[in-house]
Amino acid sequence: QKEVEQDPGPLSVPEGAIVSLNCTYSNSAFQYFMWYRQYSRKGPELLMYTYSSGNKEDGRFTAQVDKSSKYISLFIRDSQPSDSATYLCAIAETGANNLFFGTGTRLTVIP
């Protein structure tokens, strides 16, 4: 069983739509949850970082963690063509160097 599962998509939405990206994980010891955005031919860029359960909002982005369901989400409001990228979730245990990444979801926002 993979540590992290992520639907690879691809996902296409019209500009202005609300986007929901999701990951599930298997290890209840995971405490740190991150979302990265990766544009084509670039390295991953950290978008959101949360610890334990709850919501965190940053502009048009909201990260949500449900530890009871082992489920994390990234919501993008008022999506823009510039949001077109691959979104990676990453999860870690306390004190560990190792981040477990999902395979990434490729998102296209159509003008």
Add this chain to the structure above:
Amino acid sequence: ETGVTQTPRHLVMGMTNKKSLKCEQHLGHNAMYWYKQSAKKPLELMFVYNFKEQTENNSVPSRFSPECPNSSHLFLHLHTLQPEDSALYLCASSQNPSGGTYEQYFGPGTRLTVT
């Protein structure tokens, strides 16, 4: 710019060549990482250095040899690679996780093609 630079950005090498990838971070971090990114696969952690000491080697073949001369620089020496080693190689840095900080910041990557 994330504060992590990598050179070269693209590299084509034959299976008998020897080459090196370079990474430099300007963030004052003390942990550095090498990852391999292949199509449709999660990022694979290869090596971890904390305070210049290698703390993880995820069963990486010996044809990949890392070097970390100081907390700001990381190299990946390559020799006798195989075509299946073609991938995007990413360097990342972070504060040491024992301090409770886990965000890793990535460089742009080196696109490696082995012919």
